[in-house]
Amino acid sequence: MTTEYQVRLDRSACDGVFACLVRDDRFVEDSDGLATIDAGDDGRHRDPNANGEELVTFTDERLPAAEQAARACPVDAIEVLVEGDDE
Ligand code: SF4
Numbered sequence: 001m002t003t004e005y006q007v008r009l010d011r012s013a014c015d016g017v018f019a020c021l022v023r024d025d026r027f028v029e030d031s032d033g034l035a036t037i038d039a040g041d042d043g044r045h046r047d048p049n050a051n052g053e054e055l056v057t058f059t060d061e062r063l064p065a066a067e068q069a070a071r072a073c074p075v076d077a078i079e080v081l082v083e084g085d086d087e
Helices: 063-072
Strands: 003-010 027-029 035-037 053-060 078-082
Touching: 003 035, 003 063, 035 053, 053 063, 063 078
Parallel strands: none
Antiparallel strands: 003 053, 003 078, 027 035
16 A cells, blocks of 8 residues: 655654664664654655754655654654555
8 A cells, every 4th residue: 555655853852762764774773873764765745844853744654654763752852744545
């Protein structure tokens, strides 16, 4: 089931607990010790802005993993936004 969704990571809120990494391996540790999103080949529109926020659009079957990572984050730094209906 392919779904288009966006994953938003607020790096200013992230405290490097890395609960997200074990739920979804698209979250990786960056050189500054905080999480970052590995957009990979499937990701598009990575737009880190001045606040350190990352927003990546994915179209794949991995929405559940992203949602698990968002739920696991103790500081709610991850938000998953479903853009469209299932295809
Ligand atoms: S679980 Fe949340 S606070 Fe921890 S590394 Fe991931 S985004 Fe950052």
